[in-house]
Amino acid sequence: MGITERKERxxxxxxxxxxxAAQKLFLENGYEKVSIRNIADAIEYSPATIYLYFKDKNELLYAVHQKGFGLMLQEFAPVSAISDPFEQLVEMGRRYIRFAVDNPELFDLMFIMAAPMEACRDxxxxxxxNAFQALVQVVQHCIDTGVFKHQDAEVASMMIWSAIHGYTALFLRKRMMMFDEERRQELMTEAFNLFCETIKRGL
Amino acid sequence: MGITERKERxxxxxxxxxxxAAQKLFLENGYEKVSIRNIADAIEYSPATIYLYFKDKNELLYAVHQKGFGLMLQEFAPVSAISDPFEQLVEMGRRYIRFAVDNPELFDLMFIMAAPMEACRDxxxxxxxNAFQALVQVVQHCIDTGVFKHQDAEVASMMIWSAIHGYTALFLRKRMMMFDEERRQELMTEAFNLFCETIKRGL
DNA sequence: AAAAGTAACTGAACAGTGTTTAGTAAACAA
DNA sequence: TTGTTTACTAAACACTGTTCAGTTACTTTT
Structure with missing residues (x-):
């Protein structure tokens, strides 16, 4: 009775x-300009068909957002090869920012847009x-090896995530437009470096 | 010849x-659910009329965003009465976050949404x-009085803004949903306090 | 005061959006 | 060969932002 299995497949x-198709169109045209009809056209099916596989557009966005996390974890994998825990943390930050700049639409879906979270039960x-837990582990390692004095790894992780996320969110949503292109790049890297130095000294 | 003046008025x-009307509807229903037609209904005019006063919806959003900055500067005014520059900085951070939590739709328009910035020339x-310059001044004061060792006020300000903005953006866009309501509040305040302590020691 | 000109406003349309539903055609099970 | 289930779609619904021709109403000129 392999029929039901084939059907499921x-x-x-x-x-x-x-x-x-959705992901391809999002990354090409930006999520704002992609409609259910566009996606339906791309796969040569009727728009209604998509609703047989996804409850609504938010659920579709959420599914693409999930794929984004898969890609991001791949980018983070090499970090675990670094021996020094603090250097591991810094490299994680660098990769978070690089991922955001290289995949702005995907990052948006994962960490900024409101819509996909509507499809996620509180x-x-x-x-x-999971991604946050990965950060907590590295921070805990920093605490255990005495790099950080502060003892609560979760609070420290939240603080660090927020700081790194801050740049990227402000940058991607054009809130650094008061600086010209060049100064923007400068500020990004210098502020990142300053944050790293500051937590090394003060956390 | 007061006629032209009256017309202008x-x-x-x-x-x-x-x-x-736009601001009222945005704050009541959330900007996503407010259409040009809704606004037109509220002021009892035709939708087309709005386009005689604003080029498009983005320009309208930008204008409300401007009003938001007016409101925010009001909230920040009392800060200048604080004598200790570091305490001044901390209070600014507290008020930034409080403004965001109390006026989520307005904050969204000012610092997160992409649309209003489309109406703003690079x-x-x-x-x-201006808002950033206000922060730079306070940070410069901290540097001058020796609270911070780091000499570049603009870079330091960027770092601080990003960190504070990070929480609020993650919180408002439901990216702290992996924690329950209570833990979320806890993490917010504890991470904020930790950041303040950290820069006091390490910046 | 009458005619001409200008400014304010709108009805209706255009081209799109997400989503639902009734109906069809094909694949499967009895 | 039936009956049933599954996969799919055309068409519609109720919206969206935006434009434009056409209508008032007011202001200026004659």
Whole structure:
């Protein structure tokens, strides 16, 4: 009785096809300019079909957001090879920012846009939870090896995440437009470096 | 020849009426659910009329965003009465966060949403520029009085703004949903306090 | 005062949006 | 060969931002 299994496989393949088309269009045109009809056109199906695989557009956005976390974790993988825990933390920050600049639409979906979170039951944002836990581990390592005096790794992690996230959010949403292109780059890297030095000394 | 002056005054009044209605609706229903037609209904004019006073919806959003900065500067005014420059800085941070929590839709318009910035010529975001300069002044004061060792006030300000902005942006856009309501509040205040302590020691 | 000109305003349309529903056609099970 | 389930879609609904021709109403000129 392999029919039901084949059907299930086909259903999953269709879901993936929709997701891939959606992601491709988002990254090409920016999420704001992509409609359900565009995605339907790309996969040569009717718009209504998409609603057989996703409850609504938010759920589709959430699914792409999940794929984003997969990609991000890949980018973070090499960090664990670094021996010095503080250097590990700094490299994580660098990669967070680089990921945001290289994949602005995906990052937006993952950490800025309101819409995808509408499809996520409160207290069940597993992708965010896991990514945050990865940060907490590194910070805990820094505490254990005496790099940081502060003892609460979760609070420290929150502080660090916020600081790094701050730049990227302000930058991506054009809130550094009062500086010209060059000064913007300068401020980004210098402020990042200053933050690293500051927590090394003061945390 | 007071007629042209009266006309000009009336035109400005109409602009204000549109703006007030828009702001009221945004704060009540959230900007996402407010359309040009809603605003037109509220002031009992045709939707087309709004386009005689604002080029498009982004320009309207930008105008409300400007009003937001006016309100924010009011909230910041009492800070200058504090004598200790570091305490001045901390109080600014507290008020930034409080403003965001108390006026989430307005804050969103000012610092997170992409749309209003479309109506702003690059390098001409005066509201942001002025607000940032206010921060730089306080930070410069901290440097002058020896609270901070780091000498570049602009870089330090950028670092501080980003860190404070980080919390608020993550919080408002539901990226702390992996914690329950209570823990969220705890983390917010504790991470803020930790940041203050850290820069006092390390910056 | 009458005619001409200007400014303010609107109805209706255009081209799109997310989403639902009734209906069809094909694949499967009995 | 039936009956049933599944996959899909055309068409509609109720919106959206925006434009434009056409209508008032007021102001200026004759």
């Amino acid at each position: 086909e259903k999953e393949e269709m879901r993936q096809r929709i997701l891939d 207290d069940e944002w597993d992708e965010g939870k | 009336e035109k400005e009044e109409m602009r204000q009426r549109i703006l007030d 390098d001409e975001w005066d509201e942001g520029k």
